[in-house]
Each structure stands twice: as structure tokens, then as C-alpha cells.
Amino acid sequence: MITTSIRRAVVPGVAALTLALSLAACGGSDNGDSASGSGAAKGLSGTVAAGGSSAQEKAQEAWRAGFGADNPDVTITYDPVGSGTGRDNFYSGAYKFAGSDSAISAEDMAKAKSACGGSDPIEVPVFISPIDIAFNLQGVDSLKLDATTVAKIFSGTIKKWNDPAIAQQNPDVQLPATAISPVHRSDSSGTTDNFTDWLHQAGGGAWKTEHSSDWPVQVGEAAEGTSGVVGAIQDGQGTIGYADDSAVASTKLGKVSVKVGTDYVAPSADGAAAGLAASKVADGAAASQLVYSINRTATDPSVYPVFLASYFIACPTYDDKATADVVKGFGQYIVSSAGQKAASANALSAPLPSDVADKAKAILDKIAAK
Amino acid sequence: MSTTPPDLETEEPLIQGPYAGVKFGRGDKAFSTVALASGVTILVTLAAVFVFLFIKGLPGFTADPEIFKPSSDSFWGYVGRLLFGTTFAAIIALLIAVPFSFALALFISHYAPRRIATPVAYVIDLLAAVPSVVFGLWGARTLAVSSQPVQRWFDHNLGWLPFFKGPASATGRTILIAGVVLAIMCIPIITAICREVFSQTPRLNEEAALALGATRWEMVRYAVFPHSRSGMVAAVMLGLGRALGETMAVSMVMSSTPIITLNMISSTNSATIASNIAANYKAEDNRIQTVLLATGLVLFLFTFLVNFVARYVAGRGERGQR
Numbered sequence: 001m002i003t004t005s006i007r008r009a010v011v012p013g014v015a016a017l018t019l020a021l022s023l024a025a026c027g028g029s030d031n032g033d034s035a036s037g038s039g040a041a042k043g044l045s046g047t048v049a050a051g052g053s054s055a056q057e058k059a060q061e062a063w064r065a066g067f068g069a070d071n072p073d074v075t076i077t078y079d080p081v082g083s084g085t086g087r088d089n090f091y092s093g094a095y096k097f098a099g100s101d102s103a104i105s106a107e108d109m110a111k112a113k114s115a116c117g118g119s120d121p122i123e124v125p126v127f128i129s130p131i132d133i134a135f136n137l138q139g140v141d142s143l144k145l146d147a148t149t150v151a152k153i154f155s156g157t158i159k160k161w162n163d164p165a166i167a168q169q170n171p172d173v174q175l176p177a178t179a180i181s182p183v184h185r186s187d188s189s190g191t192t193d194n195f196t197d198w199l200h201q202a203g204g205g206a207w208k209t210e211h212s213s214d215w216p217v218q219v220g221e222a223a224e225g226t227s228g229v230v231g232a233i234q235d236g237q238g239t240i241g242y243a244d245d246s247a248v249a250s251t252k253l254g255k256v257s258v259k260v261g262t263d264y265v266a267p268s269a270d271g272a273a274a275g276l277a278a279s280k281v282a283d284g285a286a287a288s289q290l291v292y293s294i295n296r297t298a299t300d301p302s303v304y305p306v307f308l309a310s311y312f313i314a315c316p317t318y319d320d321k322a323t324a325d326v327v328k329g330f331g332q333y334i335v336s337s338a339g340q341k342a343a344s345a346n347a348l349s350a351p352l353p354s355d356v357a358d359k360a361k362a363i364l365d366k367i368a369a370k
Numbered sequence: 371m372s373t374t375p376p377d378l379e380t381e382e383p384l385i386q387g388p389y390a391g392v393k394f395g396r397g398d399k400a401f402s403t404v405a406l407a408s409g410v411t412i413l414v415t416l417a418a419v420f421v422f423l424f425i426k427g428l429p430g431f432t433a434d435p436e437i438f439k440p441s442s443d444s445f446w447g448y449v450g451r452l453l454f455g456t457t458f459a460a461i462i463a464l465l466i467a468v469p470f471s472f473a474l475a476l477f478i479s480h481y482a483p484r485r486i487a488t489p490v491a492y493v494i495d496l497l498a499a500v501p502s503v504v505f506g507l508w509g510a511r512t513l514a515v516s517s518q519p520v521q522r523w524f525d526h527n528l529g530w531l532p533f534f535k536g537p538a539s540a541t542g543r544t545i546l547i548a549g550v551v552l553a554i555m556c557i558p559i560i561t562a563i564c565r566e567v568f569s570q571t572p573r574l575n576e577e578a579a580l581a582l583g584a585t586r587w588e589m590v591r592y593a594v595f596p597h598s599r600s601g602m603v604a605a606v607m608l609g610l611g612r613a614l615g616e617t618m619a620v621s622m623v624m625s626s627t628p629i630i631t632l633n634m635i636s637s638t639n640s641a642t643i644a645s646n647i648a649a650n651y652k653a654e655d656n657r658i659q660t661v662l663l664a665t666g667l668v669l670f671l672f673t674f675l676v677n678f679v680a681r682y683v684a685g686r687g688e689r690g691q692r
Contacts, residue, residue, distance in 0.1 A: 054652065082652030181540035181637055186626055188653030213653065218441075221541060221625040221637035224649055228510070228622065235515045236540035 043071040044329050046322035051079030052086020052099035053310050055190050055244065056127050060099065062346035067333045074326055083190060083310075090313055091115045097314040097327055099127075101190025101213075103282070103291040104313065116315035120286035122367070124360035126334045127310040127343065128350040130272040131195055132248040133256035135240040136233050137161060137178065142266070144169045146259035147202035147296075153240060154182045154199065155207065156219035161238060169259075176238075183232045183241030184215040186222035194294075194308040195242045201296035202305060244308070245269070246348035258306060261299030269350035271304025277353040278303050288316055288363050290356070307350070314367065321369035328367035335360040423667040430664025437657050441628040449665050451628045453672060455545070455640030459620065460613040462549025462634070467556040467613075468606055474557070475564035476590060491565060498558035506622030509551035514542035514623060521546065521635045532632045539625065545639040548624040552616055556609035563608065567601030568594055603684035607677055614644070614673055621645035643669040 057080040064076050081089070083100040090098035091111040103123055104112050112121040133150060135143065145153075149165050152158040158165055162175040185192045190213060197211030209216040221239070223232040226247045233239045233253055240256075245267055248255065257264040265271055278300060282293040296305040312331060318324035333339045340351040352360065435443050442448040474494065478487045521544065525536035571594045579589040595602075620626075626641035626649075633639075641649075647662045 082656075084653055084656035088656055179537065179540065183541075183625075186621070186641075187649040188655070188658075213655070214650070218627050218629055218638065221539065221543065222627055223543070223625060224621050231511060232541045232543060232625070235511065235542070236518075238540055 043073055044322070044325050045071070045073035046326045047075045047077075048096045048323060048326045048330070049077050049079075050086075050095045050097045050099070051077070051081050051089060052095070052313075053083045053101045053127075053190060054080035055101055055129065055308060056080070056099040056310050056347075058246070058347035059127050059343035059349055062342040063330070063334050063339055066339060066342045067330050070333075071326075071329065074330075076326070076330060082188070084188075087112075087313065096318070096323055097312060097331070099310060100313055101193060101308060101310045103285075103289070103311055106284075112313075117317060117319075117370070119316050120288045122314045122316055122331075122363055123285075123289045123291050123311050124331070124335065124363055125276065125290060125292065125309045125352065125356060126312040126360070127308075127347075128269075128272050128276055128352065129308045129310075129347070130245040130267040130269060130304055130350060131191055131242050131306045131308055132245050132267045133240065133242050133258065133306065134230070134233055134248045134251070134253040135256065136236060136253055137238055138176065140173055140175070141254045142257060143173065143254065144257050144259070144264040147199060148204045148206045150256070150258070151199045151203035151206035153180055154184070154220065155217050156182070157206075169264075178238035181236055181239045182220035183223055183229050183236075183239050184217075184220055185226075185229055186215070186224045188213045190308055190310065191226065191242065191244060195306060197294065198296045198306045242306075244348075249348060258304070260301055260303055260305060263301035265301055265304050267304050267306070269344060269348070271302065272307035272350040273353050274300070275303045275305050275307050276309055276356060288366070290359055290363060314364075316366055317368055317370050319370055324367055324369040328364060331364040331367065332361060335364065420670065423663060423670055427660065427663035427665075427667040430660040430662070430667075433657065433661050433664075437655065437661055438628075445661065445664065448628060448661070449643075449668050451630050452641055452643045452646050452665055453668060454630045455626065455628075456614055456642040456644070456669065456672075458632075458640055459545055459549050459552060459624075459642050460610055462546065463552035463556055463613040464606065464610060466550060466553035467560060467609055470553070471557050471560035471605070471609070472564060472602070474561045475568055476594075478561075478565050479568040480586070480590060480594065491562075494558050494561050497554070498562065502555065502616060502619045503622070505551050505555055506619035509547060509619060509623035510543060513551065514544075514547045516542075517547055518542040524635055533634045535633045536635055538635050539637040541625070541637070543623055543625045544635050544637070545624055545626075546634040548620050548639070549634075551619050551623050552613045555616060555619065556612050559612060560605045560609040563605035564598070564602055567598040567605070570601075571597045600684055603680055607680055610676065610680075611673060614669065614676075617644040617648045621648050 057078070060078040060080075064078065067076070068074060078099070083102060086095065086098040087100050087104065087108065089095040091108070093115055104121065113119065115121070133145070143166070145166065146169065149158065149169065152165065159180055160177055161180055162177045167175055192215055193211050193213040196207070196209070196216065199207035200210050215222065221232055221236075223229045223241075226243045229241045229243045230247050230251060230253070233241045234251060255267060257266045275294065275298065276292060278298045279292045279295045282291045285291045291311070292309060294309060298305060312334060314327050314331060318327065335352060335357045337351070337357070340357065343349045344351050431445055433445060435445070438445075438448045442451060478491050482490065518538070518541070521542055522538045524534040525538040528534040529536055575593040575597065576589055579593040580586075584592060620642050624639050624645065625637050626645060627638045628641045628646065629638060630640055631638065643665050647666060650658055651662055653659075
């Protein structure tokens with residue numbers, strides 16, 4: 001009896017260990033053969049470690065694949081550890097560049113400068129993604145709502161789908177008396193940050209707190225990650241939540257068209273790009289920093305104001321030439337039309353508006369070795 | 371454990387009884403060294419984990435409350451809410467898992483015929499090998515969805531109880547379902563240990579009980595349970611450890627908010643420490659990380675405390691009987 005139970009315990013244990021070792025071996029060989037080749041005639045070579053925003057993960061995959069096709073001897077790793085940790089690792093020098101859903105804060109700027117040998121770090125937008133407000137309500141495919149109503153729904157003041165505030169904006173829709181279950185992210189997220197920024201800016205006082213990457217209100221349902229939120233919306237009746245467009249596009253969930261000026265605008269990549277184009281560069285940004293304070297209250301109906309803009313953070317100078325060349329080349333590829341097209345195919349992001357892309361490229365062109 | 375290994379070359383026999391006078395070979399020495407090294411490694415690892423949590427987590431105890439607002443105004447308020455959620459989910463899990471596992475283990479060891487008992491035991495062991503992510507996905511996307519009518523029924527018919535106050539969650543992703551999933555994860559552990567312990571009951575005790583006219587249940591009560599008490603407690607403790615520390619399944623299944631509520635079927639449920647760490651570790655504001663490590667330290671100490679108390683209680687019961 002005892003021997004069989006030991007065997008039972010040991011066999012799966014050994015199997016698991018073998019699996020773990022073989023996986024580790026695979027991982028090792030992936031990174032191992034990076035710097036070995038001498039490099040093609042015009043190809044760059046080198047290994048660069050980076051990481052940060054998990055929103056950029058899919059886009060980064062596309063960029064690494066596209067950049068790697070031209071530069072087979074370059075290995076770029078992107079670890080989606082989250083924006084905050086990504087920035088910290090950039091300050092400490094562990095990452096040569098970072099992806100971040102928000103710009104470097106004023107308090108952290110000193111650390112970023114010292115990581116870049118005293119010069120101002122580079123920050124350019126590289127990834128724009130519309131955020132959908134998606135819902136699951138029997139018989140209803142689309143709804144028109146203004147920011148104030150959405151803010152009241154998510155803060156729990158509007159509790160039923162047939163509330164007059166909703167009915168008034170949707171005279172053609174037969175609304176049931178189902179209870180509303182708002183769904184938000186349980187983890188900290190750039191999506192939440194941008195969504196609450198829109199509620200705060202455009203909600204006309206109905207949203208009490210400022211933008212925050214942690215959900216600030218204690219009502220409603222929490223779900224982990226974008227897929228968790230979309231899953232929760234799908235699994236309940238009368239649910240509503242927010243998620244990246246790429247995650248909602250493949251579902252049958254209804255989408256909210258939000259009020260912009262006097263019109264209602266459905267989420268679209270172009271609308272999000274127009275939203276960034278309609279925003280101003282933040283005050284006090286250095287010449288190498290193309291940081292936007294996003295205007296969520298635009299009245300132009302070509303703008304879809306609920307979107308996320310994510311940044312590429314790098315140094316203007318690097319100690320070693322190989323690193324400088326790879327970071328520069330990769331950055332230039334990302335903001336190029338080919339790179340933006342690859343990201344929008346893989347992550348359903350919005351291509352950067354051409355003037356923004358041009359400005360970003362001009363900044364990235366200046367990356368050099370010391 | 372003695373710190374100095376016995377000198378194996380001595381002439382004096384170390385062991386009395388039937389093995390007295392048996393010579394120790396090289397294998398004995400090697401084995402005793404390996405055994406000692408394993409024991410010491412475990413202690414060192416545990417100490418290292420504690421030291422890591424202590425050093426990294428200590429600043430979290432006095433962290434700026436701004437970091438975890440609006441959940442709470444102070445660290446102890448924050449960790450208290452999380453500790454409540456952790457305990458509550460674990461209690462729900464154990465309330466379901468413990469009776470079920472004991473019954474299952476008894477069925478395998480004493481009731482079922484051998485050709486049924488073996489495959490049942492095997493299937494239960496397999497259950498332990500299912501990764502928690504799979505349980506999480508199943509719990510969130512299948513169990514929660516199909517439990518919606520049941521939870522609504524609780525709301526309508528038992529709404530006067532604080533546990534079923536409602537309103538019932540539209541998605542079913544509640545602490546009740548998280549507890550059920552945790553219970554399913556605890557059952558194989560508790561069952562496997564109890565099964566082994568129950569089958570170690572001396573045959574003579576069982577036969578004596580039966581000979582005195584005990585029914586089978588009375589035999590189990592008076593011969594098997596008293597003999598197995600400390601093993602059963604150990605089994606429940608291991609199950610509890612899993613329930614307290616489970617991260618992935620809970621964070622996927624449960625819609626959690628750091629609040630204190632006994633309501634088991636609404637969409638706002640008390641978060642657990644482990645799932646809260648998983649959800650927020652990648653936060654934009656990474657000052658939260660020291661706070662999360664501090665909550666991890668609290669969980670670590672809490673688990674220790676629960677273990678000690680349970681063992682003390684179990685040991686006292688055993689001593690009292692003798």
C-alpha cells in the first residue's frame with residue numbers, strides 16, 4: 001500500500017520535473033544563439049532586453065517579428081511585467097527601453113535622467129488602442145450613451161437598463177428592466193486609467209475621482225485581466241464593462257457609441273487616432289518627449305475619445321553602439337507605417353496619425369552611441 | 371532533530387531490539403547524511419522565505435495609505451479586509467471539503483469493495499494533478515454560469531440570512547463559487563491522506579469492536595477515528611493551506627473587492643490575500659509591491675498560527691483520551 005502510494009507520488013513528480021527542465025532548456029536556447037552570428041550585410045546584431053506595459057504585448061510581438069525579419073541577428077526580449085515595473089527596470093538599467101501606458105511622472109524624471117546619463121529620456125507614443133464599452137443585454141446590439149450616463153452606470157447610481165437616462169438617448173431601443181451589473185478590472189491597468197480619465201473629463205461631475213489605474217469605486221463586479229472582463233460580460237445578463245477593442249471585436253457583445261459633441265461615435269481605430277491628433281502635447285515636456293495630455297472632451301465627431309495611448313521610453317544615448325543602433329532601428333521601425341500596420345493587424349491598434357509618427361521618428365533618429 | 375549525527379563507527383550498538391548488533395555500512399552513513407541535509411534544507415528555505423518577506427515587507431506596514439486608497443485608510447484596515455476574505459473563502463471550502471473527504475476516504479478504506487475502491491482512489495489522486503488555472507477557468511466560465519439560478523434561488527428564499535442577502539450576482543462569480551472550487555481542490559489532498567491513515571488502523575482494534583457487537587459505523591467511530599485523529603487534523607491542515615494560499619483559481623473565479631461582507635452571492639466579495647497579490651503586483655504604481663509583500667507576510671504568519679493552534683488542539687484531545 002505504502003510503496004504504491006509513493007510510486008503514485010513519484011511518477012507525476014518526475015514527469016513534471018522532466019517537463020520543467022525541457023521547457024527551461026527550450027527557453028535557454030531561444031536566448032542563447034542571439035549574439036553568435038556576425039550579422040548580414042545591412043542587418044543589425046545584438047541583444048536588447050526590454051519590458052513594461054502588458055497592453056503593448058501583442059504589438060511588441062508583431063514588431064519583434066517584423067524587425068527580426070530584416071535583422072535576423074537581433075534578439076529583443078519584451079517582458080510584459082506591467083508599466084510601473086517596466087519603468088523601474090528602465091531606471092535601474094535592466095531594460096534598455098520600456099513600454100509604458102503612462103508617461104514618466106515628474107517625481108521619477110530625475111531617476112530616468114540618471115539612467116540616461118543625465119540627458120532627458122525619450123518618450124514617444126507608439127500604440128493607440130480604442131477602448132470599447134461592451135454590454136450583454138438580450139435583444140440589444142448597440143446603445144448610445146453620454147459620458148455622464150456611463151459614469152452613473154459604473155458608479156452604481158443608475159441600476160436598471162430601462163432607466164430614463166438611458167431610454168431618453170435610445171428612443172428606438174426596447175430596453176428591459178434588467179438590473180445593470182457593471183464589470184471592471186480587478187487588477188491595475190492602463191485601460192482602467194484611460195477609461196476613468198474619460199469618465200472624469202467628460203462625465204460632467206458624475207464621476208467623482210480622477211483617473212486611476214486601480215478601479216476607484218467599490219461597486220460592481222471585478223474580473224482579472226482583459227479576458228476576464230470580457231468573459232464576465234459574456235457570462236451574465238445585463239452586464240456592461242470596458243475592454244480593449246481587440247478583445248471585444250471577436251465577441252458578439254453589444255458596443256456603446258459614446259456622445260461626442262452632439263453625435264454618437266462608435267469605437268474605431270481611426271477615431272482613436274483622431275483623438276490623439278486632437279490632443280495637445282503636455283506642458284513642460286522636453287524636446288525628446290512627445291507626451292500628450294489627452295483631450296477627452298473633443299466635440300469633433302471624427303474623434304472617439306475613449307482610447308489608450310501607450311509610450312516607448314528610451315535613452316537618447318547608449319554606452320555601446322550595438323545597443324544604440326538596435327534601439328534606434330527598432331524604434332524607427334515601430335513608428336514606421338509598416339510597423340504600425342503590423343501592430344494593427346496583430347493587436348487591432350490604431351495606426352499613429354502621420355504627423356505624430358513623423359515627430360516621433362524625428363526624435364528617435366537622434367538616438368546615438370556616446 | 372539532533373544536530374550532530376550519531377557516530378556510526380562506534381562499537382556500542384546504537385539501536386536496541388531486534389536490530390541490535392547489526393553493523394552499519396557505508397549506505398547507512400550516506401543515507402543519514404542525505405536525510406539530515408534534506409531536513410536542514412527545508413528549515414533553511416522556510417527561514418529564507420520568512421526573512422525575505424520580513425525585509426521586503428516591513429516598509430509596507432508603514433506605507434503611505436494613499437497607495438491603497440480608497441479600499442482603506444490604514445494598512446491594518448487593508449490587510450484586515452483581505453485576511454477576512456481569505457479566511458471566509460477557506461472556511462466555505464473546508465465546510466464543504468472536510469465532511470466530503472472524510473466520507474470519501476472511509477468509503478475507499480472501509481466500505482467499498484476493492485475493485486471499486488482502487489479506481490475511485492486513483493481518480494481522486496488525478497484530481498490533485500489538475501492545474502489550478504484549469505479549475506479557475508472551469509469555475510469562472512462553467513460552474514459560475516450554471517450556478518446563477520441556484521444563487522438567485524438562495525437570494526429569493528434565504529435572503530433573510532446575512533450570507534444570502536443578495537442581490538444575486540449576474541455572472542455567478544461569487545465567493546460561494548470560489549469556495550466550491552477551493553473545496554474541489556482540497557478534497558484530493560484531504561482524501562488521500564485520510565485514506566492512508568484510516569487504513570493504518572490496527573485490524574485487531576477493528577475486529578475487537580465488531581466482536582463486541584458494534585455496527586460498522588460504531589466500529590469506525592470507536593476504533594478508526596480515535597486512532598486516526600492526528601492524521602485527520604494534518605490532512606485538514608494541508609487542505610486549509612491550499613485553500614488559504616490558492617491564488618489563480620480564486621482570482622479567476624471571484625469578483626473581488628477589498629471589503630468585509632458576509633454576503634456570499636453578490637458581485638462584491640471580500641478579496642483574498644493571495645489573489646489580491648496576484649491581481650495588483652503588476653500595478654502601475656509599484657509602491658503597492660511592498661504593501662503586497664507585507665500582506666504576504668501576514669498570510670505567512672497567519673497560516674503558521676492556524677497550524678500551531680490546530681495541532682495544539684488535536685494533540686490535547688489525543689492526550690486527554692489516553
